[in-house]
Amino acid sequence: MGYGDEGFTIYDLLLWAEGLGITLWIFILSTVIGLVLGVLIGLVRYYHITILGKLLMIVSESLKNSPVIVQLFLVYFGIPALLQIDMTPNMAAVITLSGNTAAFVAVIVISSIESIDRRQLEAARSFALPKLVILRHIIFPQSLSIAMPMLVSLAINQLQVTSLVSVIGVIDLTRVGDIVNQRTFEPFIVWPLIGLTYFILAKLIAIVGMRLERKFSAYRLVGEL
Numbered sequence: 001m002g003y004g005d006e007g008f009t010i011y012d013l014l015l016w017a018e019g020l021g022i023t024l025w026i027f028i029l030s031t032v033i034g035l036v037l038g039v040l041i042g043l044v045r046y047y048h049i050t051i052l053g054k055l056l057m058i059v060s061e062s063l064k065n066s067p068v069i070v071q072l073f074l075v076y077f078g079i080p081a082l083l084q085i086d087m088t089p090n091m092a093a094v095i096t097l098s099g100n101t102a103a104f105v106a107v108i109v110i111s112s113i114e115s116i117d118r119r120q121l122e123a124a125r126s127f128a129l130p131k132l133v134i135l136r137h138i139i140f141p142q143s144l145s146i147a148m149p150m151l152v153s154l155a156i157n158q159l160q161v162t163s164l165v166s167v168i169g170v171i172d173l174t175r176v177g178d179i180v181n182q183r184t185f186e187p188f189i190v191w192p193l194i195g196l197t198y199f200i201l202a203k204l205i206a207i208v209g210m211r212l213e214r215k216f217s218a219y220r221l222v223g224e225l
Contacts, residue, residue, distance in 0.1 A: 008189075023162050025191035033098040034097070034098045035102075038105020038108070039105065041056045042108070064100075064107070071099070075095050090170055093162075097158060105151070111150075112150075121139070121148065145213075148209065152206060152208075152209030152210075152212075158206065166178065
């Protein structure tokens with residue numbers, strides 16, 4: 001079963017808890033940062049802010065259409081070499097996943113705004129309402145309602161993507177599974193348990209997402225009246 005046939009120990013449970021904590025920390029932090037950046041990028045692109053919008057489009061499209069593992073290597077090995085700075089594996093993971101999340105959030109923001117009934121926006125503009133007022137009271141509530149299912153799906157996907165950060169040395173759930181499996185030689189116990197942990201986390205995200213969808217669905221109904 002392992003070295004000395006000692007099997008699973010309390011150390012494995014503590015290691016699992018540590019890996020779970022690191023996975024959640026990276027996921028939550030990168031999701032929050034990615035949401036903020038993604039909304040800003042989406043708004044810049046939606047309002048066609050000349051050079052900045054085109055630059056952000058190139059960056060976001062590059063992040064969307066390249067492998068996350070390549071992005072991890074580029075951030076972890078490339079940025080320190082270029083800027084002569086220290087980069088921890090956890091920091092590189094957060095930076096990479098934040099940028100990747102932001103790229104997809106930007107697309108969701110743009111498509112959600114474009115799904116709003118144009119007559120509402122035209123009516124608001126006819127009353128000479130400031131853009132900030134239109135954004136806050138018309139665009140934001142309705143686009144959030146439209147975007148919520150896509151954001152939930154993205155969050156679940158990004159949770160699964162966090163499993164890649166182990167390749168740069170992050171002691172996340174996947175890395176913990178590898179460590180415990182190498183010690184116990186019990187792959188049919190270790191990996192199903194790791195997979196079950198990800199499954200439970202994904203279901204929790206889906207449950208929270210469904211509640212948020214119900215909460216914001218009223219804005220969509222008002223917009224359709």
